[in-house]
Amino acid sequence: MTTDIQIARTARKLPIVDIAARLGLGEGDILRYGADKAKIAHHALNGLTDRPRGHLVLVTAINPTPAGEGKTTTTVGLGDALNRIGKRTTICIREASLGPNFGMKGGAAGGGHAQIVPMEEMNLHFTGDFHAITAAHNLLAAMIDNHIYWGNDLDIDTRRITWRRVMDMNDRALRDIVVGLGGVSNGFSRQTGFDITVASEVMAILCLAHDLDDLHARLGRIVVAYTRDRRPVTARDLRADGAMTVLLRDALQPNLVQTLENNPALVHGGPFANIAHGCNSVIATDTALRLSDYVVTEAGFGADLGAEKFLDIKCRLAGLAPAAAVLVATVRALKMNGGVAREDLGTENVAAVVRGCANLGRHLENLRGFGLPVTVALNHFLGDSAAEIAAVQDYCARHGSTAILCQHWARGGAGAEELARRVVDMVEGGGADFRTLYPDSMSLWQKIETICTRIYRAAHVEALSGVRAQLDLWEEGGHGHLPVCIAKTQYSFSTDPDLRGAPEGHVIPVREVRLNAGAGFVVAICGEIMTMPGLPRHPAAETIGLNDMGQIEGLF
Structure with missing residues (x-):
């Protein structure tokens, strides 16, 4: 089978000036980083502020599993599909961190025939923003x-x-x-x-x-x-602050690249979703919205972490209002949520799929609580059986949603056209009534409790020594209006990464809180999550190197 990197290396990329032209940007509006990537210059960004915004579509997912969900792949496939059906669309995603690339996650530019290129540069130093x-x-x-x-x-x-x-x-x-x-x-x-x-x-x-x-x-x-x-x-x-701004001047300009189908993509910023707010930059999203009819963006990890932070932090602070959401799932991941071991995922197991759909249903319910119309993108794997696919579609139909089988990995945008048409129907149907989970006026501790009980379904939240007193001091200092960013494992609604499905009635322990007064939110660190991860026993770095042709091997 052809690999992601082999597909990416055969891409017929257009010069980046041609991609910029598709957005109505001239050669003087971009700063080129070689032939295939560029930054949109500050003066061009400043000239967009009076333009109306297009429609914002959020792509999120069920809780991640080792089986794979393909959220970024679906984001890219949907963006390509929307362009195929005549909707001028830009994709917005985050940049990749070197830590997980050399640890265990691998690249973050999509997969198969739904990728953003240049894939290798994007997953390494790119334009130097992280540095x-x-x-x-x-x-x-x-x-x-x-x-x-x-x-x-x-x-x-x-x-x-x-x-x-x-x-x-x-x-x-x-x-x-x-x-x-x-x-x-x-x-x-x-x-x-x-x-x-x-x-x-x-x-x-x-x-x-x-x-x-x-x-x-x-x-x-x-x-x-x-x-x-x-x-x-x-x-x-x-x-x-002045010297820091100087160091970040160029980094603030969004990075422009392209998909395999030569559609524009802005790849900019990269906060983690389990320990930070997990969204690409506001400036990239706003720029895309003012240059496109549709913008497809993603929020990190599952909807419980990524979508909640996207909606309660990014959208709140940036004045954004999504028009629709897409929830990505795979039969394989649902089987894992239903109790199937990874080595047994190739065997048909409809009962396990149905059990695993509890995780999917929880995310659907949560997203609707934000007032968003939602459809499910069932990212297709070759081993999925017709009965397993039908079980997911039946479950979604019973829960007031539609599960659309998507084959963008194998077919690119053509494999996601049905999903694109469904998204257009949701957007143009005007069904969105976006609202955040909590008001600014709620106390910081109440905001933490609200997220943990309503999104994670915890029975209660436990504050370790000093947490409540620290929150009270910050409120006295004028920070009580800030939203809250929960730092927690991405693998479960609970703080136990091995507890899959849709657990409820657990306890969320908040062991530490941090004030991000400049960013404009408070971080609550829960359970055993670390803000400095470690490498696994056998990190990906052990198998990464250059081949005889000078090409990178092992990163993807």
């Missing part, structure tokens, strides 16, 4: 320690420095470290640690900023530490 974010974040960290070394005029309490360092790689050894060892010339010793770049507040800020001025203002609001009398110290207090 710029890492540099800006760590510049601020260096300026904190430097300020303390030279007299600490701001009276920072070194026990209450909240700003950690970051790098875009999985490395468990850096979760908790001590810096400043080696004597007086190296500063003051203190305990700290690293997070992965995609969990950085700078990443979140870049993805939520509307323009350079907004980026600068948000960076200045970052709270990095507290004084002995508990007053917050910000990046602006350290006078770091």
Whole structure:
């Protein structure tokens, strides 16, 4: 069977200026990074603000399993299919992180004949956005320690420095470290640690900023530490916000690439959905909406994490209102949710599919709670039996939805035309009545409880020592209106990654909360989730290298 990378390498790409022209952009509106990728320049972005927005379609999925769901593949296939039926459509997705690429996840550009190219560059350094974010974040960290070394005029309490360092790689050894060892010339010793770049507040800020001025203002609001009398110290207090903005100036410009069918795609930003808000940048989505009739975007992992954050954080803060949602599922993943082991997925098991549909049904119910019309995209695998496919379609019909069999992996946009027509019907039917899950006025703790009980179906939420008091202090400081970002395992509605299906009545333990004052949300870290992942026993990096032709092997 032909692999994803083999298909990508045979792509007939158009010059990136031709892709820009499809969006009405001239050669002077883009900054080319070679022949097949570019950034949309700031002056071109500024000229779009008065244009009306097109229709926004969200692609999300059931909880991820080792069997695979194909959410990005479906996003790309749907975008290509909408273009095929005459709807001027742009695709918006996130950039890939090096950490999971060299760990266990692999590439993140779609698959089969529904891919975005250049696939290899997108999954590696691309246009350098993540490096710029890492540099800006760590510049601020260096300026904190430097300020303390030279007299600490701001009276920072070194026990209450909240700003950690970051790098875009999985490395468990850096979760908790001590810096400043080696004597007086190296500063003051203190305990700290690293997070992965995609969990950085700078990443979140870049993805939520509307323009350079907004980026600068948000960076200045970052709270990095507290004084002995508990007053917050910000990046602006350290006078770091200007230099950070300079480092991020080019990174804020969205990246323009293309699908295998030469349709435009904006790939920009990359916060994780299990430990951050999991959406591509606001500036990319808004740009696409002003240049297209339809925009197809995705939210990370399952709908419980990705879609909830997309709707309650990104859409709330950016003033976006999706017109429809697509929920991706596979027969294989539903069988795993129904209790089938991975090695047995090739055997027909209709009963397990029906049991696994409980996970699908939970996500359908949750998405409808946001006032969105939803259809199910059943991403086809060759081993799916007719009886298993029919079981999913029957389940969806009984629950007021439609499951459309999609073959975009094998056939590209042609394999998702039925899904595209269904999406157009939902959008043009005007059935959306979008609403967020909770109001701004609700307390921070009530927001956490609302997400955990209504989306995750927890019986109650357990706050570990100090959590409630910290939330109260932030509310007193004027941050009570912020939305909440839950950091939790993506594999289950619970905090137990092995508990599949649609569990309810469990307890969600909140062990820590973090204030992202610049990004504009509060993070609640639940269960055993880590903001610096580790590598698996046999990371993908062990099998990645170059072949005799100088081509990358093992990454995809």
